[in-house]
Amino acid sequence: MLNNEVAIVGCGVSGISASIHLSRSNIPHTIFERRNFIGGRIFSFFDEKFSYHLDNGQHIFSSAYKNFFEILTELNTIEYLDYQKKFYVPFIQNNSKKFYLKSSFNNSKFGLLFGILVFNLLTLKNRVELIKFFHKFSRNHLKNNYPVALDFLVKNEQSPNLIKYFWEPFCTAVFNSSLSEIPTSLLTNVIRLTFLNDKNKLGFVFSKVPLSQLTKSFLSYINTKSIVDIRLGTSITKIKENNKSFILYDQSGQAYEFRNIIFCIPPNFLSSLILEEWKNFEYFNFFNKIKFNPIVSIYASFNYEFCKEKFAHLVGSPIHWVFNKTRIENIQNSSYLYSFTSSNSTELMNQNNLHINEILLETINQYFKPKLKLNPINIKIIKDKFATISISPEFEKVRPSQLSPIEGIYIAGDWTKTELPATLESASLSGKLAANFLLNKLKKI
Ligand SMILES: Cc1cc2nc3c(=O)[nH]c(=O)nc-3n(C[C@H](O)[C@H](O)[C@H](O)COP(=O)(O)OP(=O)(O)OC[C@H]3O[C@@H](n4cnc5c(N)ncnc54)[C@H](O)[C@@H]3O)c2cc1C
Known part of the structure; x- marks a missing residue:
């Protein structure tokens, strides 16, 4: 058995984030990752036919991804990102006509408002509705007592065409969900971060390299820190309580004992792992709302x-x-x-x-x-x-904090409570929050 204080289960972005934040405070830990490679839902693989490394799926980032970029900075891969100099989105119609939504004269919210004014995919009436919406939003004058994003938009005078041509494409891309399933609270948070931040930082960011290259250097990063042990190809299949610690079992039956565990895995993997008696805690009600x-x-x-x-x-x-x-x-x-x-x-x-x-x-x-x-x-x-x-309004109500009611058990992942959609930014923030809760227990912060 290992003699480590802390285990991290799962080495996607939330696991990497938790590990980096623990490493900064010199907390020794062991990471278990089911697959033979790290990255979780961001990875690339060599495809013979294309003779190139393809990603598991195209990813795009917003310039508001503070926590994700902090990780890439630590891993020295931030230079692989390509930032839009100005907010710029081409829209193409099925008659090949192009329209551009872009910030004009400068890259602040005012530049964007002017950009909306000349975005002629929308009718003039729709553009005015949209500008009024952002204006009222920034002055906190919107009606926001509607829990579902679609109702919130309709009640704030966003007409069907505006919803179809602006809000739907934006929200489907950011939330990977439909407007009738997005909580208003998350939408307003994203609008604030994406469109209305005051730092001239609007825009999208792309990876100039296949995704695995963004996180690959994490392995050399932990090598330089002699306090981190990583076990690739090691799936945790069972957990037992043992007095004030926990015993984790891997797929071959090997046991490891830890006092603290940060689970950085999706909820469908987690549900088969945690003890049945823990599910009696209200905290774990989220298992009934997963889609x-x-x-x-x-x-x-x-x-x-x-x-x-x-x-x-x-x-x-x-x-x-x-x-x-x-x-x-x-x-x-x-x-x-x-x-x-x-x-x-x-x-x-x-x-x-x-x-x-x-x-x-x-x-x-x-x-x-x-x-x-x-x-x-x-x-x-x-x-x-x-x-x-799907972070629906029902799920958002039971979305779990990184601090579980079981002492020593922490939960991270894009789906945990971050007030963000399930994205790389949410995954990064959740790992940091889980690590901070643990550091607080260990009195390292
Ligand atoms: C096709 C696609 C496109 C996307 N596009 C975007 C985008 O454009 N922008 C954006 O911000 N986000 C996007 N996302 C979402 C983003 O990829 C995720 O939010 C993020 O990668 C989640 O990280 P995570 O650490 O929470 O979970 P994961 O990446 O799922 O990591 C969990 C890890 O735990 C491991 N694991 C599971 N069970 C066990 C176990 N029992 N023992 C040990 N290890 C275990 C898994 O193998 C995995 O490595 C996209 C996702 C997909 C799939």
């Missing part, structure tokens, strides 16, 4: 660059976003690599790959009107049924 929303990602290479934008929203398409990987990652190849994302994609999830392929080609030919009908050189479809947990 996942899927994401479908499509990678395709072509011999023609039909979209030169780094990314764009496809208005009204079941395939919501196109990303020009060749430009984002500066790939030197004779073909052009694109990724396509469909968030909360119940529609595509149930289609077979052949049909998704047809929808993709139809979409490209409609939205980009290439001179010749395009056919992909290679195509790969990745369906993730469990991409993110």
Whole structure:
């Protein structure tokens, strides 16, 4: 048995974040990760057909991701990020017409408000409704006693067209959920952070490298700290209480004893692990409210660059976003690599790959009107049924804090209480909060 004070179970971004925050206070710990690699839901793999490292799914960050960027800074991979100089989102219609929502004259909320005024995908009436909304929002004059985002928007004079062309694409991408399932409190928090921060920092951020490269250096980071032990390919399958400590068992039956455990795993993995008697605590009521929303990602290479934008929203398409990987990652190849994302994609999830392929080609030919009908050189479809947990208003009510009622048990993950949608920023913040609760117990902060 190991003689460590602390175990971290799961080495996705929340586990990495917890480990970094414990390491900063010199707390020895052991990390257990089920797979042979770290990163959790952000990883890349080499695909023979594409002869390139593809991601498990396209990720995009907001410049408001303070905690995630803090981790990448610690891992020395922050330089792999590409920040938009100005907030800029191309919207493409199915007649190939383009509209740009971008901040004008400067990159502050005022620049964005002016950008909305000239964003002519929306009617003038809709643009005025949107500007009034942001104005009232920043002065705290909105009616916000509606728990569901859709009601909140409707009651604050956002008309159906405005919801369809602005709020739906924005919220589906950020929350991977539908407006009728998003809590108003989370939406208002995201609006504040994304659109109304005062620091001239609006915009999106891309990874210029395949995702695994963002977190890979965590292994050398912990190597330099001789206080961290990592066990890859080690799945924790059982836990037992033993006086004031806990015994963890891995898949081969090996036992490890710890006084404190930070679980950094999704709730569906957690539910089979924790002790039945713990579930009597009200805290664990969240297990009854878990629902996942899927994401479908499509990678395709072509011999023609039909979209030169780094990314764009496809208005009204079941395939919501196109990303020009060749430009984002500066790939030197004779073909052009694109990724396509469909968030909360119940529609595509149930289609077979052949049909998704047809929808993709139809979409490209409609939205980009290439001179010749395009056919992909290679195509790969990745369906993730469990991409993110749905943080519905019901779930938000029981969303667990990182501090559990069981002394010595802490829980982190994008789905835990952070007042953020289930994103990399939420995962990073949750790991930090869990580590801080533990450090507080150990009186290290
Ligand atoms: C396709 C897709 C697209 C996304 N797009 C975006 C985006 O654009 N922007 C954004 O911010 N977020 C995006 N997300 C969400 C983001 O990836 C997650 O919020 C984040 O990676 C979650 O990190 P985590 O540490 O909470 O969980 P995870 O990454 O799931 O980490 C949990 C880890 O625990 C391990 N584990 C599980 N059980 C055990 C066990 N019993 N023993 C040991 N180890 C175990 C797992 O193997 C895993 O490594 C996307 C997610 C997906 C799937």
